[in-house]
Amino acid sequence: MANKKEFILDVAEKMFIEQGFDQTSIAQILDATQIAKGTLYYYFTSKEEIMDAIIERWIDRSFEQVRIWVERKQLPILERLMGALASLNMQKDGQELLDHLHAPQNALLHEKTNQILLSKVPEILYPLFQEGFQAGEMQTAYPYESIEMMLTYSLQIFDSSFQKLDQAEKNHKIQAFIYLLEKIFQTKEGYFASLAQLIH
Incomplete structure (x- = not known):
């Protein structure tokens, strides 16, 4: 499970840097990681x-x-x-x-x-x-x-x-x-x- 959390952080960090924090949505992070919404919200609110x-x-x-x-x-x-x-x-x-x-x-x-x-x-x-x-x-x-x-x-x-x-x-x-x-x-x-x- 820890690896999944790190994966979310890796993908989100790349997106924040490339397209900006304000321009990146949770929906985009979900799409990029291809993980379930419930899984992401298990780690981050x-x-x-x-x-x-x-x-x-x-x-x-x-x-x-x-x-x-x-x-x-x-x-x-x-x-x-x-x-x-x-x-x-x-x-x-x-x-x-x-x-x-x-x-x-x-x-x-x-x-x-x-x-x-x-x-x-x-x-x-x-x-x-x-x-x-x-x-x-x-x-x-x-x-x-x-x-x-x-x-x-x-x-x-x-x-x-x-x-x-x-x-x-x-x-x-x-x-x-x-x-x-x-x-x-x-x-x-x-x-x-x-x-x-x-x-x-």
């Missing part, structure tokens, strides 16, 4: 609930990818950090997911998603930063809190509204973010510069 489940699944998968990057000890610390942060970039998974998450009526889901990210990601990333401290590449008296601050800032600044800025405004915010990271983690100038390519 609405289209919104399907999207919520897609986002929660994205979070779980992202956490797993972050862990994989952190554990690739044969790679340089910064490369692993970039890979880990890229795994948390919902932009690559489709604007529809982001739009749904940032819609006013989904404020609670948005808040819940951010709370999950802020409660879990620092813990996963901490060993990677610990390596950076031990290697002398970065330092701070408040390592865990610094990671939390990095994530909080990025979640607030690089949300869906960021994509509406012109290129000059985007560049300014990106450079400010990199500047703050280098101050917080007391790295050499330019240490985090390569993060810019993840955010554009």
